[in-house]
Amino acid sequence: MRAGLMGRSLFGICILALSVASASCDETDPPSTPSPIWSGAITVESFTGTLPVGGTAFYSFFSPHTGVINLTLLTLTENGQPSGNTVNIGLGAPSGTTCAVGVNTLTTGPGTSTHVSVAIPAGTYCARVQDVGNLTSTATFSVNISHPAQ
Numbered sequence: 001m002r003a004g005l006m007g008r009s010l011f012g013i014c015i016l017a018l019s020v021a022s023a024s025c026d027e028t029d030p031p032s033t034p035s036p037i038w039s040g041a042i043t044v045e046s047f048t049g050t051l052p053v054g055g056t057a058f059y060s061f062f063s064p065h066t067g068v069i070n071l072t073l074l075t076l077t078e079n080g081q082p083s084g085n086t087v088n089i090g091l092g093a094p095s096g097t098t099c100a101v102g103v104n105t106l107t108t109g110p111g112t113s114t115h116v117s118v119a120i121p122a123g124t125y126c127a128r129v130q131d132v133g134n135l136t137s138t139a140t141f142s143v144n145i146s147h148p149a150q
Helices: 002-026
Strands: 043-052 054-062 066-079 085-094 098-108 116-119 121-128 141-148
Touching: 043 054, 043 121, 054 085, 054 098, 054 141, 066 085, 066 121, 085 116, 085 141, 098 116, 098 121, 121 141
Parallel strands: none
Antiparallel strands: 043 141, 054 121, 066 116, 066 141, 085 098, 085 121
16 A cells, blocks of 8 residues: 555656646747858968977968868978978967867878868867977978858
8 A cells, every 4th residue: 555655656746847847848948040051152271381390380360150161281391301290280269379279180191181170150260280299300381271251
């Protein structure tokens, strides 16, 4: 008899919990609509520079629409010759005199395929190139940055 009473009490508590949960769901705001990804024209900017051993270089730019930013390390040269070493490239946000990157990075050598691709809202961003301990001398590099155009 006691088990039946306890079972009915638990059933009542479950019904009460479900009704409270469904009532609170009715009072929430409707979800906001995310900004659409840009499908218009794309701008490609070249970021070239010199990277000292153990150093970092970055380039800031503005993307006027929500869309995808692609970074491609095209060239890496040491002592006037193509380098077989790898560096880290990444996408971040300017922070004072640096480029703060999070998880949007890749350690790679040069190539023609996109190395970093990130969907972002409109805003100011930076591309960063950093020696991760592989350079043996000062290097020159070239990165293509593609992002939504005006």
